[in-house]
Amino acid sequence: MPLLARFKILGHSMEPQIKTGETVLVSSIPYWFKIPKIHDIVAFKDDTNKILIKRIIRIQNGKYFVQGDNKNDSLDSRKFGYIPKDKIIGEVIYKL
């Protein structure tokens, strides 16, 4: 869980807000004080431990349905289902 980490984004699924090649800051600190909520953009690990970023759309039974803003072109919970909270490594807090 990074206190603060810098990630370069690859992929188009968060457009128009975050474009491929842009850099964002991800931090776990916000989630020390609150639980992830709907509309947060989060970084999380997939089953292969690759880091993905998506937006939280729904929360159900403590699990999170995440989706790309560019939903016409996004691989997200519509395909891989809800993700547990412990897969979320932090919130995207700033775009550099």
Add this chain to the structure above:
Amino acid sequence: MKIKSLFNILPLKIAYAHCDIPCGIYDPHQAQLAAHTVIRMTQLLMEIKREGETKAEHDVARITYVKEEHSSIIEGELETLRNDYFKEEHYKEYSNLNDLFVKTLKTVSKARQNIDIVVAQETLSGILEIAEIFYKTKGVIPVRVKSIYPTGGEIVVYK
């Protein structure tokens, strides 16, 4: 010195805003095939003979199972085309395309819920229209031909 550049001391890692797996393989054929299957299963349900009750129940269960399964295939295939293949420019060029998806997905649900040959035919009809638009966006000419299935309906191929 810009404040933003202070963050450059942090190591830069990669995060993926994953697009769908960009395999580029899309085809409306599977949806057409499944729609013909739903029609055929509906026909078979309408033809069930009540001579032996257990046999009839058994047949209804099996046929309904296949109808359900192929309705799900249609929904999945249509959602893939709708969400993954067709882009904004397609929806602009073919202004009826989104309505066609909405209408056809509703008829699939009805075909699943009922034994209604008209609704099953409407499902196929919507899929054929979507298939024609799909092939046009691929730069090939769509052609309607009579299917070789016992349903007797058409399929859309291309030349």
